[in-house]
Amino acid sequence: MKHFTNILRWLSVQKHLYILFGLLFIVPNCVFLFTEPLPVSVGIASIIMPLAFWMGVLLLARRPGIVVWCLLPKIILDGGQLVLLYLFGESVIAVDMFLNLTSSNASEASELLGNIFLVIICVFFFYTLPTLWLATRSVRLKDRLTDVFRRKWALRSLALFLIGVALCFLSPLQHHRFSLKDDVYPVNALYNLYFAITKSEKNANYHITSADFRFDSIRKAHPEGKREIYVLVVGETSRAMEWSLYGYERNTTPRMKQLDGLVHFTDVVTQSNNTHKSVPIILSAASAEDYGVIYDEKSIVTAFKEAGFRTLVIANQKLTTSMIGAFYREADSFIDMSSFNTGSYLTSLYDASLLPYLEKELDKSDDDMFVVLHTYGSHFNYHERYPAEFRFYTPDKAEGIRASYKTELRNAYDNSIHYTDYVLGEIVDMLKKKDACASMLYLSDHGEDIFDDSRGRYLHASPIPTYYQLHIPYVIWFSDNYRELFPDKYWTAVSHQAYPVSTNSVFHTMLDIANVQTAVSDSSLALTSKAFDIRDRMFLGDHDEPVPFWKVGLKKADFVMLDKWKMAYRKD
Known part of the structure; x- marks a missing residue:
């Protein structure tokens, strides 16, 4: 009791609270000193400069608690930053984190928040609430900071x-180019917020900036007497290492393994570990190397529409607030399954629910069709992605996001892959029945961390990705009719199975499969073209800059996995 009384007495002095507030304001900075790959001098400077700045700002009032309350948004930002540091172990709040706030639906948000609720509560009770309590105490104290004290600390802060x-x-001496907006918190977080707002405005203006764009699509070949159906299936959070087709010990993809005419590409890297960037790259001519064209050019849906195909999009995720939704609305028919009543805003339909709508649309006419199916795939919570009859691996219900539940999480994840295999098999069977010249291309937007190594990483969309978020499955199925009519394209795809590939190949490959040529087509990116060219694979950085994927901050554990899976990267 005596110690508690002494602490309260110490906290009844404004100058003590002043020092304490300054230290509380740099808690995230101190964590960054150990998590970020900065030279020592820059790391220390990234603590000293914010500390000096906040110490100066706190002198604006004789009761520094008033300033603290005025800086409530900063305290909330710090809390969010500490939660993300717990989740990902490194890096400042990224642009993608801010954008995810506007592009996630209630189901996705509730799944994540429900499983990190304990972390949020801990940060609130051990950082946010104590800071605000001390600020309130400072406001109520009769004690004031004296003019002498304020002048003295103003000079100390400046020094x-x-x-x-x-x-x-000194940073150039350590081969580092110092940047305030990159290296110092919260300047970097605020810059990322500004970048996110600017990007959101560009997304919102897409219908204006792309209004006059035309692909000038033409069909170079058309099989006589045969209907053409080309299907692009966009998967979610599926990683290649969990597919038995790729060598996984569990039989998670039995139907894919038995399909005639299926080509699977073994060395595929996503250009982004975030849905709102990776999927637009899949659906357009944009790439990490030239992402800006996404605001001026339309999507693959319009490219096929110009070529005379009836276009259909069926999406099982809520994507209408992002660029993805803008692309999907270009289709002749857009079925947004996320808007269907499931009985709760916090649940979603299983992916097989899209099959009846697909069959109905295919039966409407004998038109040549291009179809995009956007699935929920293996998005967390994994055990909610499949019906009870697909509980092949149990136990599959985790009580939270913790390494102690790794077995349950992996079981549920593998069940979700098995269910994806079922859905893809059903799509292929449906196309076979149409006796059309048909093809289906499937790939995932990105992978996922599931407590795979000593880092204890989980989920995706982290500012610094891992091998587990980068390596994705990518398969193309060709119907018997297609292989008979265009054997060269099929065998060319087979010859490219082990080539290093990125997600920016999809747009060009899909068009080449359909023999559609556009003003922006690039045969050197089409896996069915003999002109396909191997190139360095880029990752789209947080500020939309291209970075070689092996230079994005991967750790030793990631390179071990890249080598295990024989994935190509520069080792110089």
């Missing part, structure tokens, strides 16, 4: 800030 600036000038 400390200048020391930090001096340390930044």
Whole structure:
């Protein structure tokens, strides 16, 4: 009791609270010193300069608690940053994190928040609430900061800030180019928020900036007497290492393994570990190398529409607020299954629910068709992605996001892959019945971390990806009619199975399969073209800049897995 009384007495002095507030404001900065790959001088400067700045700002009032309450948004930002550091172990709140707030639906948000609720509560009770309680105590105290104290600490803050600036000038000696917007929290987080807002405005103006664009699509070949149906299936959070087709020990893809005419590509890397960037790259001529064209050009849906195909999109995810939704609305028919009543805003339909709608649309006419199916795939919560009859691996119900539940999480994840295999098999069977010249291309937008190694990483969309988020399945099925009419394309795809590939190949490959040529087609990116060319594979950075995927911050454990799966990257 005596110690508690002494602590309260110490906390009844404004100058003590002033120092304490300054230290509380740099808690995230101190964590970054150990998590970020910065030179020592820059790491220390990234603590000293913010500390000096906040110490100066806190002097604006004689009761520093008033300033703290005025900086409530900063305290909330710090709390969010600490939660993300727990989840991913490194990096500042990224642009993608801010954009995910506007592109996630209630089901996705509830699944994630429900499983990290304990972490959020801990941050609130051990950081946010104590800071605000101390601020309230400061406001109520009769004690004030004296003018002498304020002048003295104003000078000390200035001197400390200048020391930090001096340390930044040492960064070139350590082969680092210092950048305030990249290296210092919360400047980097606020810059990312600004970048996200700017990007959202570009997304919102897409219908204006792309209004006059035309692909000038033409069909170079058309099989006489045969209907053409080409299906692009966009998967979610599926990783190649969990497909038995790729060598996984569990038989998770029995139907894919038995399909005649199926080609699977073994060395495929996504260009983004975030849905709202990876899927637009899949659906357009944009790439990590040239992402800006996404705002000026239309999607693959319009390219096929111009070529005379009836276009259909069926989506089992809520994507209408993103660029993906804008692309999908270009279709002749867009069925947004996320808007269907499931009885709760927090649940979604199983992916097989799209099959009756697909069959109905295919039966409407004998038109040549291009179809995009966007599935929920293996998105967390995994055990909610499949019906009870697909509980092949049990136990499959985890009580939270913790390494202790890894067995349950992996079982549920593998069940979701098995269910994806079933859905794809049903789509192929449906196409076979049409006796058409048909093809189906499936790939996932990105992978996922599931407590795979000592880092304890989980989920996806982290600012720094891992092997597990990058390596994805990518398969193309060709019907008997297609292989008979266009054998060269099929065998060319077979010859490219082990080639290094990125997700930016999909747009060009899909068009080449359908013999559609556009003003932006690139045969060197089409896996069914003999002109396909191997190139360095890029990852789309947080500020939409291209970075070789092996230079995005991968760790030793990731390179071990890349080598295990014989994936190509520069080792110099």
